[in-house]
């Protein structure tokens with residue numbers, strides 16, 4: 001990959017063209033070619049020596065030959081075998097190396113493509129299918145390429161050499177018995193469709209089974225609690241059965257045909273036995289010795305075996321074609337996009353822009369309109385509270401800023417519509433914290449720093465998790481487990497917020513960041529948030545309204561439409577908002593846990 005990124009290879013490399021991968025590996029393939037040619041041409045020595053040795057043996061038995069001749073022949077035979085085997089080893093080594101290089105390159109490209117897909121697309125595709133593509137399909141594809149590369153020499157060169165030898169001994173007989181191998185090729189080609197169909201179906205089932213397995217493992221507790229285990233087990237069994245059937249069918253088509261091809265290829269032996277013995281007896285097309293007969297027969301058997309491997313090669317190539325078809329649309333190189341701004345520009349500009357949302361409307365790909373004609377503006381330093389009824393589109397409004405789907409209307413920031421932002425520009429300007437903390441299996445600190453050098457300590461304090469971390473045996477080095485499984489929900493949520501604040505952006509979208517916290521902690525963190533985002537715009541989506549009197553603006557959402565104003569204005573003009581706020585603040589006053597204000601005052605600027 002590194003090599004590919006430099007020099008002229010990069011300009012010519014086309015990741016969605018199989019030939020490009022061969023071209024990129026031309027040095028390794030050259031070594032394969034040289035060692036492959038030596039190996040396969042050397043193989044011809046086998047039948048030649050076998051014929052010679054048979055002839056010498058017959059001479060010795062007749063008393064016309066010397067043991068010394070046989071010994072010399074055997075020594076030369078052993079040396080020839082040595083050379084052939086060394087070249088065979090070299091050829092195999094370099095073919096494997098070629099396959100490993102291509103496999104790694106394809107996986108890197110595919111991985112780069114998959115991680116850039118939107119969350120929604122990934123979910124739609126299914127985790128199981130993604131895993132199948134990223135691992136199994138690449139492996140099958142490369143296996144087809146490896147076999148193709150190997151067989152070009154093992155089969156192509158050897159076939160040509162054996163055929164040449166047969167013609168040299170008796171061209172009429174050679175023509176006669178060589179009718180059969182092409183017939184086996186034709187049959188193999190005809191079988192292509194079945195092999196491809198069963199192969200594609202097997203891949204599909206394999207993806208479905210992986211998805212079912214992940215689902216079962218991920219939701220095991222839910223299924224147990226709700227008593228759905230036997231039902232899920234049955235669904236899993238059904239998937240497993242479908243997978244097994246598809247695997248058997250694909251395997252049958254893959255393995256049952258090669259013996260048939262071999263039998264067809266071998267049919268020429270009958271001609272050799274009949275016409276060959278005539279040659280030996282002196283009544284055929286050529287005058288043969290026993291040695292010539294043995295060499296011809298051995299050569300033909302080897303040619304038939306090789307030609308049936310060629311038919312087998314077709315199977316592997318057909319299988320690889322199925323996989324290639326599945327992954328080809330994902331084979332694109334992505335450049336690390338960098339905006340042209342310097343760090344200083346970014347610092348000066350950070351938070352300098354006003355955000356203008358004008359007549360924003362949005363529908364998911366299923367066509368249902370979620371947001372309708374939304375307009376508001378926000379200035380740097382403002383925190384804007386977004387709330388509304390359940391499922392009214394709050395999260396969707398936040399996600400629109402991620403640019404995963406197109407929208408109507410405009411979101412203008414820094415004088416440009418968000419849809420015109422490059423990915424890198426968008427990620428430099430928009431920070432997002434969704435419902436899922438998306439923690440990875442690393443230390444608490446690394447989850448916040450994400451590779452940056454600055455210490456995460458002050459961010460731990462900002463989200464009020466510092467004291468809990470201090471009590472953990474490994475402190476900030478504590479591993480959080482996959483998805484943060486070793487943390488409480490509130491801890492995971494705060495850690496994710498610390499990460500978002502650490503990587504502060506001029507526009508920050510925080511989707512319900514306090515939902516798992518008590519009011520005291522929420523208020524404390526909010527005060528820190530206010531300090532830390534003094535030059536940013538924060539869109540804070542929340543169901544809880546205790547903090548809304550402190551918001552610079554409030555957006556009330558209902559059926560995809562919005563009312564925008566200050567908290568006081570909304571209390572006056574939106575009865576639903578006033579009612580919700582009243583209910584929540586009344587509840588807080590009667591709940592002792594919900595009372596209180598800021599316990600710790602600290603500056604985070």
Ligand SMILES: Nc1ncnc2c1ncn2[C@@H]1O[C@H](COP(=O)(O)OP(=O)(O)OP(=O)(O)O)[C@@H](O)[C@H]1O
Nearest residue numbers: 120364365366370389390391392393394395396397
């Ligand atoms: N990826 C999606 N594809 C299609 N429809 C979706 C998708 N995500 C959400 N929706 C639909 O959009 C509507 C708004 O969902 P959204 O999550 O934005 O609401 P919300 O106000 O944040 O909900 P909540 O109050 O439960 O947090 C819902 O009806 C939901 O079913």
